[in-house]
Amino acid sequence: MNNVVEEYFEKIVEILRAIKEQEQPSLMAAAKLVAQAIEADRLVHVFGTGGHSVMGAMEVFYRAGGLVPINPLFPPGISVIDSHPNTERIEGYAKYVLDYYGVGNGDVLIICNVNGINAVTIESALEGKRRGAKLIGITSPAFSRAVPPGIPARHSSNKNLYELVDIVVDVHVPPGDAILTIPGVGPKVAASSTFAICFALNSICALAVKLLADRGITPPVWVSANMPGGDEINKAYRDRYMPRIRHLY
Numbered sequence: 649m650n651n652v653v654e655e656y657f658e659k660i661v662e663i664l665r666a667i668k669e670q671e672q673p674s675l676m677a678a679a680k681l682v683a684q685a686i687e688a689d690r691l692v693h694v695f696g697t698g699g700h701s702v703m704g705a706m707e708v709f710y711r712a713g714g715l716v717p718i719n720p721l722f723p724p725g726i727s728v729i730d731s732h733p734n735t736e737r738i739e740g741y742a743k744y745v746l747d748y749y750g751v752g753n754g755d756v757l758i759i760c761n762v763n764g765i766n767a768v769t770i771e772s773a774l775e776g777k778r779r780g781a782k783l784i785g786i787t788s789p790a791f792s793r794a795v796p797p798g799i800p801a802r803h804s805s806n807k808n809l810y811e812l813v814d815i816v817v818d819v820h821v822p823p824g825d826a827i828l829t830i831p832g833v834g835p836k837v838a839a840s841s842t843f844a845i846c847f848a849l850n851s852i853c854a855l856a857v858k859l860l861a862d863r864g865i866t867p868p869v870w871v872s873a874n875m876p877g878g879d880e881i882n883k884a885y886r887d888r889y890m891p892r893i894r895h896l897y
Contacts, residue, residue: 764809
């Protein structure tokens with residue numbers, strides 16, 4: 649039984665190592681956009697455009713050690729928590745989402761979706777580009793390329809996220825997401841994309857913090873509310889950003 653855990657661990661580490669070793673230029677390019685946005689007192693919009701990809705936006709929002717000016721897009725029906733109905737395949741929906749969350753010209757929009765093919769993913773990229781936003785895609789091009797055109801999961805254009813954004817951070821997740829083969833079981837098991845997406849996002853944010861600090865700018869960073877003084881520090885940030893960040897409380 650321990651061999652299953654060990655194999656899963658090794659495969660996850662292999663994916664994270666691929667991001668570390670092969671995506672440094674993309675991570676740094678993304679971090680520069682994030683740092684520039686924060687220096688200009690802009691929000692950084694993060695949209696996880698799928699039932700589980702939404703966890704990427706959750707990971708970097710209102711999180712101890714995370715950047716304060718993160719504006720997550722949590723529209724109804726995207727997360728598996730409330731996908732009744734599921735909205736990730738509804739064409740025409742993304743425009744209204746970007747309207748509600750105030751994504752506009754010159755903003756940074758990070759779109760997280762491992763397969764990079766569904767309606768909300770593609771239309772968020774197209775609409776974001778139309779508005780003049782700077783687009784960062786956290787995705788797996790290999791996964792996208794493996795999905796044939798015309799299947800129900802795809803946007804009708806059959807476009808892929810990695811083809812539409814300004815910066816692609818390849819999370820090196822294999823097609824299908826799951827990575828373990830269990831003898832006697834047909835489908836692979838044990839997903840990998842959440843580890844990869846969250847690692848990429850946290851790396852971008854950490855790099856952005858360092859870039860700001862190197863310029864002599866104190867970046868706004870959340871402190872754990874479970875530590876002494878955390879509530880007091882965070883209250884000042886909440887008072888400043890609550891009018892602008894939809895889900896801040």
